[in-house]
Amino acid sequence: MSTENKDNIHHGELVEVEEVVEFTPAYRWQHWIRALTIVVLTFTGFYIAYPFIDPSSNPEPTNFLYANMRAVHLAFGFLMIAAVLIKTYLTLLGKADTYKAEFVSMKDLINPKIWIHQLGYYMFLSKHPPLKGVYNPLQFMAYFAMYILFYLLIITGIVLYVHVYHEGLGGALYGIGRWFEVLMGGLANVREIHHISMWALLIIIVIHIYMAVFNAVFGKNGSMDAIFSGMKWNKKH
Amino acid sequence: MKVSTKETTYDSLYATFEERIEKLKKLPKMKEDTSIEQAIEENGFSRREFMKWAGAMTAMLSLPASFTPLMAEAVKVADRLPIIWLHMAECTGCTESLLRSANPSIDSLIFDYISLEYQETIMTAVGWQAEQNLENAIKKYKGRYILMVEGGIPNGDTEYNLTVGPHGKSGKKISQDASKDAAAIFAIGTCSAFGGVQAAAPNPTNAVALSEVTDRPVINVPGCPPSEKNIVGTLMHYLLYGTLPALDVFNRPKWAYRLRIHDLCERRGRFDAGEFVENFGDEGAKDGYCLYKVGCKGPYTFNNCGKQKFNQGTSWPIQAGFGCIGCSEPNFWDTMGTVNEPLRDRLYHTTLGGLGADATADRIGIALLTVTTVGIAAHAAIAAVKPPKK
Numbered sequence: 282m283s284t285e286n287k288d289n290i291h292h293g294e295l296v297e298v299e300e301v302v303e304f305t306p307a308y309r310w311q312h313w314i315r316a317l318t319i320v321v322l323t324f325t326g327f328y329i330a331y332p333f334i335d336p337s338s339n340p341e342p343t344n345f346l347y348a349n350m351r352a353v354h355l356a357f358g359f360l361m362i363a364a365v366l367i368k369t370y371l372t373l374l375g376k377a378d379t380y381k382a383e384f385v386s387m388k389d390l391i392n393p394k395i396w397i398h399q400l401g402y403y404m405f406l407s408k409h410p411p412l413k414g415v416y417n418p419l420q421f422m423a424y425f426a427m428y429i430l431f432y433l434l435i436i437t438g439i440v441l442y443v444h445v446y447h448e449g450l451g452g453a454l455y456g457i458g459r460w461f462e463v464l465m466g467g468l469a470n471v472r473e474i475h476h477i478s479m480w481a482l483l484i485i486i487v488i489h490i491y492m493a494v495f496n497a498v499f500g501k502n503g504s505m506d507a508i509f510s511g512m513k514w515n516k517k518h
Numbered sequence: 519m520k521v522s523t524k525e526t527t528y529d530s531l532y533a534t535f536e537e538r539i540e541k542l543k544k545l546p547k548m549k550e551d552t553s554i555e556q557a558i559e560e561n562g563f564s565r566r567e568f569m570k571w572a573g574a575m576t577a578m579l580s581l582p583a584s585f586t587p588l589m590a591e592a593v594k595v596a597d598r599l600p601i602i603w604l605h606m607a608e609c610t611g612c613t614e615s616l617l618r619s620a621n622p623s624i625d626s627l628i629f630d631y632i633s634l635e636y637q638e639t640i641m642t643a644v645g646w647q648a649e650q651n652l653e654n655a656i657k658k659y660k661g662r663y664i665l666m667v668e669g670g671i672p673n674g675d676t677e678y679n680l681t682v683g684p685h686g687k688s689g690k691k692i693s694q695d696a697s698k699d700a701a702a703i704f705a706i707g708t709c710s711a712f713g714g715v716q717a718a719a720p721n722p723t724n725a726v727a728l729s730e731v732t733d734r735p736v737i738n739v740p741g742c743p744p745s746e747k748n749i750v751g752t753l754m755h756y757l758l759y760g761t762l763p764a765l766d767v768f769n770r771p772k773w774a775y776r777l778r779i780h781d782l783c784e785r786r787g788r789f790d791a792g793e794f795v796e797n798f799g800d801e802g803a804k805d806g807y808c809l810y811k812v813g814c815k816g817p818y819t820f821n822n823c824g825k826q827k828f829n830q831g832t833s834w835p836i837q838a839g840f841g842c843i844g845c846s847e848p849n850f851w852d853t854m855g856t857v858n859e860p861l862r863d864r865l866y867h868t869t870l871g872g873l874g875a876d877a878t879a880d881r882i883g884i885a886l887l888t889v890t891t892v893g894i895a896a897h898a899a900i901a902a903v904k905p906p907k908k
């Protein structure tokens with residue numbers, strides 16, 4: 282049946298659609314800022330954990346490779362903090378439909394039928410369930426885990442930061458940073474948690490990208506475009 | 519401290535110290551026949567050397583140089599403070615580090631000389647007599663003695679793993695009894711401060727820190743062993759102030775444990791430059807490159823080794839070309855990973871029922887990522903032949 286449908290569309294038979302706003306500009310900006318920061322932070326992070334690049338040898342004391350890597354890591358780290366905080370604010374208090382729909386997704390999350398159908402859909406057994414919100418339950422869980430990881434990375438990152446820069450912001454956050462340090466059982470553990478959270482985030486992101494492509498190919502409603510343009514196509518009923 | 523008030527605050531501090539020293543002077547000397555001055559002189563230290571030591575100690579406690587004569591005075595009354603030193607589950611390394619240097623330093627002399635009312639390693643009493651000495655000291659100097667404890671304390675249903683003396687008292691009971699009436703309690707060494715080596719996984723004796731078995735405030739002086747400077751400095755601080763020092767988040771005196779090894783390291787410039795020793799003995803090692811990639815744990819460790827050094831200021835591990843192993847941090851045997859390997863290569867031993875034994879976070883990460891990718895490829899392959907239901 283599905284192949285027939287597909288063919289029909291291919292042959293240009295009309296399916297009535299309407300353009301709807303899926304993601305607001307703010308949503309899209311913070312999404313891509315986060316994507317960029319993750320790439321840069323992962324690269325510089327791996328270097329910080331194990332410096333795998335030799336600086337060009339130079340007899341003068343003008344070499345700052347590691348310090349520069351850390352500086353980039355921190356600059357993008359703070360960019361990520363900004364993006365995550367803005368997104369958290371928007372999700373909790375944002376006025377646009379997108380953010381309200383994020384909350385509505387919780388209704389799907391607690392509905393076991395949706396869970397079964399969603400799993401069935403991904404296992405090629407059943408149709409995609411009709412959703413009330415923007416995210417299906419699996420998606421919701423994945424994004425939720427992602428935010429836990431973001432905050433873990435941010436908190437552990439800040440704890441590491443206050444020990445590198447003791448003045449200014451580092452000084453202001455020192456007290457709370459050390460409180461978290463005790464909670465995590467020392468700086469070595471803080472580093473470990475930072476490192477492991479990165480791995481967990483990377484794995485979720487790989488799955489996330491695959492699922493986005495999968496839905497773009499088979500969903501045919503432009504939801505992949507939406508993260509670029511903001512719009513997607515919904516079938517008119 | 520604000521610059522404008524510095525003069526006056528130091529003046530009043532000076533007066534307080536003077537007062538305290540006068541008060542201590544009035545207390546009876548523990549040893550009648552000799553004095554610390556005499557002992558220092560007899561061991562071949564000149565007055566000049568002694569004043570130099572006092573100056574260094576003053577600086578270490580972040581006091582201005584004008585306090586040096588006061589420090590020298592304070593040392594002289596150090597024998598007025600009775601000290602009880604307990605050995606729990608430990609290797610006696612902390613005691614040894616203090617007492618057995620080839621050329622006794624002034625620090626170790628002071629330690630030798632202060633009134634150690636009870637110290638199992640150096641006392642002659644044994645058995646019932648030793649037990650009685652301890653009980654008597656606690657009674658006689660009630661509320662006045664300083665308690666120093668070395669070693670972790672077996673706890674829970676394995677408390678009996680440390681049972682000492684003819685009464686068969688457990689280490690936990692002994693340290694609790696001694697803590698009750700102490701004027702100040704110092705946990706000397708990482709074992710007593712955080713549990714140390716016997717508390718490392720799987721911790722068969724359920725060893726814990728001293729602070730876990732008493733509700734009295736405990737000052738942690740960790741290190742494996744702590745430097746003689748940090749032990750004697752803690753004592754001198756108490757002698758001068760009569761109060762407990764400012765502490766960091768793990769109850770370590772701030773004057774010694776405020777900064778990381780990494781913050782005080784002479785190789786830090788190499789670190790920031792990205793210049794690392796790759797193998798012990800390579801060209802970089804000869805040029806004094808940073809030891810991060812050969813396992814230095816200085817970035818995660820709070821201590822003042824780089825400033826105070828060891829063996830009368832001769833050297834310290836990183837100066838000698840060997841990375842810090844993180845000895846003054848809680849649970850460092852477990853959290854710091856393998857000696858000589860960076861933290862990135864920490865192994866997960868007992869995690870996942872032993873599967874973590876030779877797995878690092880990166881290896882586990884790559885394995886999971888591979889599984890994920892294989893799963894994705896399989897799913898995509900199925901989707902290509904059998905698209906999802908519309």
Ligand code: HEM
Nearest residue numbers: 319322323326327329330358434435438439441442476479
């Ligand atoms: C996607 C987000 C992030 C990733 C993937 C990431 C990755 C890493 C990794 C792998 C390390 C090395 C840890 C190790 O030694 O094993 C590291 C270190 C560090 N990260 Fe991040 N990080 C992220 C976010 C942040 C944020 C938000 C901050 C906060 C400002 C931050 C601050 C730091 C600092 C200060 C260090 C230690 C630098 C040093 O000690 O020289 N990171 N990061």
Ligand code: SF4
Nearest residue numbers: 783786808809814816
């Ligand atoms: S040798 Fe250790 S403490 Fe010194 S700069 Fe390198 S990593 Fe830091």
Ligand code: SF4
Nearest residue numbers: 821823842843844845
């Ligand atoms: S350099 Fe590190 S391991 Fe060595 S004594 Fe100091 S804190 Fe402990």
